[in-house]
Amino acid sequence: MKLNKINAAIIAGLSGCAISMLSAPLALAQEATLEDDNLEKIAVVGARGAPRSVTSSPVPVDVLSADDLNAVAFSDMNDVLKTLVPSYSISRQPISDGGTFIRPAQLRGLPTDKTLVLVNSKRRHRASLVSIGGSGTQGPDLATIPTAAIGSVEVLRDGAAAQYGSDAIAGVINFQLKNNTEGGMFSAEWGQHFEGDGDQLTISGNKGFALGDDGFFSISAEYSDSEATFRGTQYCESWFCVNDQSAEYIAAAEAQGQTVHGSSQVQPWGQPNSSGTRIFFNTGYSINSEVELYGFGNYSESEGDGSFFYRYPGNGTIEDLRLEDGSIWNPIEFFPGGFTPRFFGEVTDYSLVGGLKGMTGAFSYDLSARYGYNEISYTLSNTINPSMGNMSPTSFKPGDLSNEETQFQADFAYDMAEYVLAFGLSYLDESYEISGGEEDSYFAGPYATSDPWGFCTDSYTPTEAGAAVIADGSTLDCGNYTTNDVDDDGFEDDGISGLDPVYRVVGVGSNGFPGYSPEFSGTYSRDSYAAYVDISGDISDKLFAQGALRYEDYSDFGSEVVYKIAAIYQFTEEFAVRSSYGTGFRAPTPGQQGTTNVSTRLPNGFPVATGLFPAGGPVAQALGAEELRPELSTNFTLGLTASLGDFTLTVDYYNILLEDRVNAVSTMDVSTDPSSGGAYDNYLNLSAAGVVGAESIGGVFFFQNAFDTVTEGVDVVGTYALQSDFGDTMFTASINYNTQEFDSDPSEYFNTEDQFDFENGLPEMRGVFSVKHSYEDWMVTTRLSYYGEYENANDSPLETIQTFGSEFLFDVEGAYQINDMYTVSVGVRNLFDSYPDPGTMGETCCGRIYRSDSVVDWQGGYYYAKFIANF
Structure with missing residues (x-):
């Protein structure tokens, strides 16, 4: 028991807590405990002292076994957690720039940058992607973690920044790697959607090896390949309808789209193509009974593709241009049916952690070092740099993003019989790099300005050069200088007016995702130091308590002290009450401070080029932005636990106050029309700040400490094990009720529509109910996932609000164990082929049927078969 207590104390160390694994025999015993559904699950996060059951922990913790993970027909760890943890949500966004490849998630309604992710109780490095909307979240990419490598997952649903460091505001997710000394497993799974598309193949395996008599080496690998789906209709809107064009045009347009299961549409909506290979290893070796070496790491490569919005003639990109010889050219000559830019991303992720741990009497230590790297490399095809006109290439390398972290940690613990005192130090160096793209991807060609060849004078008459091309037969008409008319779609001139092409100004950079120019490339770095102390133990036979204090000092945000207290009181052997109170601190990441992006968004239900600029840079500063500040949080929980034989129940209320919350401001309109008021002022500010191609940008935004929020809710988790002559049955019910409200006036940064969507855009109620019978x-295994109602507004006057009804998704899987080694299973995800309500507002334009950011899956039913070999 003493060794258990010390080991667990170090495991719970902060921000990379100490011990990464228990000794092999003990860890294997715990793994067996976790995998037996009839035994109470044990967690090592959230409390000091010996590992505690989920009903005796002072804070709410979910423990998911390897069997739980394998019973979910997803290869992406994000989707696995979404299926099993009601308070964890993620959506599929096919047109979301880098979010197509690295998807941001939420825990308890808060973005993933408010959740700390650990592997073997060590901090997991962040992904290279900064989400360009919402909070600009930059968290670890859980998709790089294969299920085959995981022995268990612990989800701590409580603020724990004082225990585990910055980011642990909404909670902590701890992935415990397998540590088997022998044997292993192999699995192969294939599935397809009811629609006949989206084929998915996943092959994974694990093998354990003994290192002499006192060590182990466990290696896991996974390969997955998912094909695209299509859940949309042909692009047909009031401003342009493909179906109204000639047969020749339609054929040419569809040829530029993505073909999915025999269907070709100019605007594909659905799951993108993706594939990846992921490898994890975990190792440990006991030098003697008191000293152990350990290490683990990973390497993964994945790639995916997506599309941007369809570019139709006259949309501001496909426009007539007056070439240097006076002739007229249009991108239609490259793409006779318009074009849909295609976006490709390659993600590389690797990490290495090593350490030495041991104990001398009642004193234990853990010295560790960690390195993590994540990179995403972009490629665009089927597009142009409009400002280059007929000299533009049709494929581009817009640049790379990378995130790098190095951390050194020293953790110590002292067993004082009834109490455990833990303390430690940490140093973290992190950097975020934006690598510039190829010049053509950001180059401002001649057509980024009006009359690039000097054909017309300021008085709108031909110059000598203009007269020369007219003499050669050009249709040049300098007197036709109508500028920036507003057409019936409510937007600036899109080619309908009589403006002569000599005055036409078009966008700069690879259309869809302009490359990173030298002005917006570079490395953003910082380092930080931390020191913590923690004490926990049994104050009496019925009362267990813990307290933690942490000091952090960031080179770019100064220092902060946070704390936490928590306790559980066991009224009887069956019932207990628990509570916690703590403060948190999260410094904006280097990526959030430095990211920039120009992409197509729908601020008013219509696609326009929209620029995101760093809050501390000259562009955003010219628009009124302020330097980012740290976010501060206060977290309170109060819960009840019950353990009545084969029935367990936990009910936990939580309240999270988040001050100075970082979020993107509502998109600010930009216009070159002097009569457009503030929109014209924004254009002048962009131009004065040196933004190349400011004339082609229709909106701009940036991240700010925009407001305070209160996130409040209740988690209910119940399990019941039933044994009978007809087999064993495990019933599980998990319910999350969550609300989010502003605790300050957000109107300075958020328009009315964004305020409404922020508070109402997610279901307040989510539940997962499962029955496993053997x-x-x-x-x-059967599983029912429930999503409650939610609402979305389409305009700032809130004249159009859609209510999305509740949804039930039903999964079922049957498995047969052929012998001790082989198991086969077949199953269906979303058996009744349920879909969320179709969108009825402008935000579901452009061939889209369902909101692509819906947390309710909109791919329909999916069936699969799986083969597993254990050896």
Whole structure:
């Protein structure tokens, strides 16, 4: 027990807590405990002292076994957690720039940069992507973690910044790697959607090896390949309808789209193509009974593709241009049916952690070092740099993003019999780099300005050069200088007016995702120091308590002290009450401070080029932005636990106050029309700040400490194990109720529509109910996922609000164990082929049927077969 207590104390160390694994025999015993559904699950996060059960922990913790993970027909760890943890949500966004490849998620309604992710109780490095909307979240990419490598997952649903460091505001997710000394497993799974598309193949395996008598080496690998789906209709809107064009045009337009299961549409909506290979290893070796070496790491490569919005003639990109010889050229000559830019991303991720741990009497230590790197490299095809006109290439390398972290940690613990005192130090160096793209991807060609060849005078008459091209037969008409008319779609001139092409100004950079120019490339770095102390133990036979204090000092944000207290009181052997109170601190990441992007968004339900600029840079500063500040949080929980034989129940209320919350401001309109008021002022500010191509930008935004929020809710988790002559049955119910409200006036940064969507855009109620029944060699698992109602507004006057009804998604899987080694299973995800309500507002334009950011899956039913070999 003493060794257990010290080991667990170090495991719970902050921001990379000490011990990464228990000794092999003890860890294997715990793994067996976790995998047996009839035994109470044990967690090592959230409390000091010996590992505690989920009902005796002073804070709410979910423990998911390897069997739980394998019973979900997803290869992406994000989707696995979404299926099993009601308070964890993620959506599929096919047109979301880098979010197509690295998807941001939420825990308890807060973005993933408010959740700390650990592997073997060590901090996991962040992904290279900064989400360009919302909070600009930059968290670890859970998709790089294969299920085959995981022995268990612990989800701590409580603020724990004082225990585990910055980011642990909404909670902590700890992935415990397998540590087997022998044996292993192999699995192969294939599935397809009811629509006949989206084929998915996943092959994974794990093998354990003994290192002499006192060590282990466990290696896991996974390969997955998912094909695209299509859940939209042909692009047909009031401003342009493909179906109204000639047969020749339609054929040419569809040829530029993405073909999915025999269907070709100019605007594909659905799951993108993706594939990846992921490898994890975990190792440990006991030098003697008191000293152990350990290490683990990963390497993964993945790639995916997506599309941007369809570019139709006259949309501001496909426009007539007056070439140097006076002739007229249009991108239609490259793309006769318009074009849909295609976006490709390659993600590389690797990490290495090593350490030495040991104990001398009642004193234990853990010295560790960690390195993590994540990079995403972009490629665009099927597009142009409009400002280059007929000299533009049609594929581009817009640049790379990378995030790098190095951390050194020293953790110590002293066992004082009834109490455990833990303390430690940490140093973290992190950097975020934006690598510039190829010049053509950001180059401002001649057509980024009006009359680039000097054909017309300021008085709108031909110059000598203009007269020469007219003499050669050009249709040049300098007197036709109508500028920036507003057409019936409510937007600036899109080619309908009589403006002569000599005055036409078009966008700069690879259309869809302009490359990173030298002005917006570079490395953003910082370092930080931390020191913590923690004490926990049994104050009496019925009362367990813990307290933690942490000091952090950031080179770019100064220092902060946070704390936490938590306790559980066991009224009887069956019932207990628990509570916690703590403060948190999260410094904006270097990526959030430095990221920039120009992409197509829908601020008013219509696609326009929209620029995101760093809050501390000259562009955003010219528009009124302020330097980012740290976010501060206060977290309170109060819960009840019950353990009545084969029935367990936990009910936990939580309240999270988040001050100075970082979020993107509402998109600010930009216009070159002097009569457009503030929009014209924004254009002048952009131009004065040196933004190349400011004339082609229709909106701009940036991140700010925009407001305070209160996130409040209740988690209910119940399990019941039933044994009978007809087999064993496990019933599980998990319910999350969550609300989010402003605690300050957000109107300075948020328009009315964004305020409404922020508070109402997610279901308040989410539940997961499952039944697992086994009889002899057969097992059947059923799961019901429930999503409550939610609302979305389409305009700032809030005249159009859509209510999305509740949804039930039903999964079922049957498995047969052929012998001790082989198991086969077949299953269906979303058996009744349920979909969320179709969108009825402008935000679901452009061939889209369902809101692409819906947290309710909109791919429909999916069936699969799986083969597993354990050896």
